[in-house]
Amino acid sequence: MRERTTAGAGEAAIVYRLHAPWARGEPWSPTDGAARGPASESSRSAVLLISLLPVPPVYTSASQAASAPSPATAPAAPLFRVANLRKRYGDTTVVDDLSFDIAPGECLGVIGPNGAGKTTTIRMCLGLTAPDGGSIEALGLQMPRDALAIKAQLGVVSQFDTLDPDFSCAENLVVYGRYFGFAKNEVRQRVPQLLEFAALSHKADAKPGELSGGMRRRLSLARALVNDPKLLLLDEPTTGLDPQARHLMWERLQVLLQQGKSILLTTHFMDEAERLCSRLLVLDHGRKIAEGRPRDLIAEHLEPDVVEVYGNGALALANVDALRALAARVEVSGETVFFYTQDARRLLEALSGHPGLRTFHRPANLEDLFLKLTGRQIREDG
């Protein structure tokens, strides 16, 4: 009945090895080996880079160094491929013909208003919801057929914490590691590293209820790293956090990217998307409405400068032809007029003739793009 682990972790490792193969992807499927090769992305330069940071790399084990790809394998096959995905609930199409890839080492951001289909997409990617059409391929395996083998190599932080309130931080990690087939002692060795990565070393014995929101999210992240995943699926990992906690989370995610991990991130924070994501997917009503690098998307869809005008009489300016001529696009939202322009200097000069107004000049950003593509109306159904 019992199998001995090939990792040679010693006697302790045979305590519970009944389902170990899927945990480390050994004799699972013939394609597994192929998935391991180019997909593992921890180059030595990345490890060097990390060592300069005041953060411990989560895993610096020999196994990772061994699986580091040679530079020759650079144009790697996608780690994750979603093609023509569709999902309908009753008469509502929640995800409509959605396709995207995640390349090794990439952080793909998925942004969209509430109800755009982000969470449903993630659920389908995890095999938790059956798609009505399309295909999901991950690490050379097929979802949902190989759901468990794929999940053995994924790390997930869901929108809401699912930490065990009765266990301490350290116990949460050990217990979660067991779901991946790791013996207690195997995970225990990694717990200090994982806690340090999450900046929770001093809270090892605290229960989740005693932690702040940011700490809980970081513990969730540490838990998602317990199996040293190649790809992380993060569903709004910073929602509800204060700026300090959010920045710490970003810092940690950047470290993971430098270590060569890939990330799929959904978020409502445009600065988060711009900072972390190498590529973005804008979803609305279940459909992909834009895809590309954040800067490219902004350049493609927007004028470079935005002048926001508010104060007495600001709204009337939206109809002044002389000003409209200086802007490529004018939008009114509430009490504020937004001028999107190629030439902010001339516009600001013209506006200076209207005293009593307050102007704010800034470069166009991702939020402008998001609002342009998805509109300014409130979406409260989620």
Place this chain on the structure above:
Amino acid sequence: MTTPPLATESSSSSSPPSPSAWRPPQLSMRWWPVFLRNLLVWRKLAIPSLIGNIAEPLIWLVAFGYGMGALVGQVSVGETKVPYILFLASGSICMSAMNAASFEALYSAFSRMHVQKTWDGIMNAPVGLDDIVLAEMLWAAFKSIFTVTAILFVMLGLGISHSPKLLVAWLVLAGAGVTFSSIALIFNALAKGYDFFTYYFTLFMTPMMFLSGVFFPLEQLPGAVQVVAGWLPLANAVALVRPLFMDQWPVGWGRHAGVLVVYAGVAFWVALALTRNRFRA
């Protein structure tokens, strides 16, 4: 390559249609870490939980067994007359098995499934929903066995029965734990909140307690009711356990055991299908 317009919808789809919730259970050994998780949580609260689990049935036993027993004296079971305390003990231990399994598979499982979202967290790891439901079923059965074992020891101490056949009774009670936790998981899958379980307790468990020969012989009931009672899981458990307490082999044990096994199998399947629907899995 021209495709008829009507076919385009399906041609883009390479996924099979959503599988039925009633497909056969897909079980593996992955239930074990989930079971172990529950065990670890419980270990932290084992002593208070043990006292709670044992105190109530013992209070019933002492109050009714000795109090009522003095009034009732002997009760006829088949052709044998037994002291009321033995009659009651052998019935109430079945009731304890039922209660312990039901409480765990209702309130505690619901907390893990719905309130704490523990199941959602586990399903992000390589453990499927079917194995989680199996783990919960076995866990509730384990708690039932644990409670029953403790009560059996107390009964041994009180000298209610010393039959070696109690070992067989213990196995029957373990099986009853599996049956009742499977049944309770059906209601867990349907629950919107804790209040829902009140229906299960008042409309199902309490009547069953009085129709299963726990407190008085079934022969006291009208004939039609006896027929219904003969198909209740608790009545069948009592019919197996009571003779064993009396150091006899149960008559018609095959039918009684069969009823319990069928209840367990069907209930587990239904619970699984309803839970899959709940999770849209």
